[in-house]
Amino acid sequence: MKELLYLKDDQLKDLIEKLFVGYRETFSDSKKILDKYSIGLAHQKVIHLLSMYEGISISKLLTKLKVTKQSLNRVLKDLIKLEIIIFKKDEMDTRIKHVYLNEKGKKIFEEIFLLQKKRIYNALLDSSSEEVINFDKVLKKIING
């Protein structure tokens, strides 16, 4: 806590810049794969969430992505055309639509993820699990700030 006093503005600026570059690089590794399927970063993010949260609802997707439903809808339509997602109505509440990647979708995700994974792996190659845990911990706090 007291140690915080030694965090200078310059270090904080540096951290903020790194947060941007880290995000940008991690999400641009897969550009060639995205081009192959004629999709973009917005699609990649949706595919990522569909892989993490199988059967996620539209409204959950919206709150996670923090975009409007018009914007999400454009992306989902493209993914339908690509034939990589399917929908299932909730059995209890049929207003709710659950979204899933099909087999083709999962394969495309793996192509994307492989490249992102490579970057993270390389980053963690000579890190201890404690360092990784600390990284995760701080990142989580930044998000929940």
Add this chain to the structure above:
Amino acid sequence: MKELLYLKDDQLKDLIEKLFVGYRETFSDSKKILDKYSIGLAHQKVIHLLSMYEGISISKLLTKLKVTKQSLNRVLKDLIKLEIIIFKKDEMDTRIKHVYLNEKGKKIFEEIFLLQKKRIYNALLDSSSEEVINFDKVLKKIING
């Protein structure tokens, strides 16, 4: 090193999502300030770099931002209209332009930075300096991956 084997895909996916959310949240805190001056995220990033690297050249800005000069130029023109940046020719090589924030520009940056700083500070409130160092270390490796 061996510990890495225990890094499951799910954890990596989670890290990647956090990297995105951490970036997004950190760079959206200042939205109200940006609106006040009718500028956007692209301008914020340039202002941030101008504050970090006083007198940075155009080409350095371009490589740091990884955008085209046409794109950067639009932003710089807006900042000129806002009257918050100045240029100085390099004394040795007069082709090179050094860009600086003027006093007004520095004040606007401080407004933006205050909010971002608050988020990072809150995140680090109960973190040890070691955790912060680890966070920085891993992030750096992700960038250089």
Add this chain to the structure above:
DNA sequence: CATTATAGGTAAGTTATATTGACATATTAT
């Protein structure tokens, strides 16, 4: 049962940020 709330869809127009390609100028280096 009537009303209200929720989940989702859609249409039109607009904005922010970026791209590609082409070309121009000034200055420095070979």
Add this chain to the structure above:
DNA sequence: ATAATATGTCAATATAACTTACCTATAATG
């Protein structure tokens, strides 16, 4: 003299988002 570098600019286009407005279907509540 020529080539390379640093920067600027015009035009057209793409991507991803936005706002505003309105729509259906279903569920929850009085």
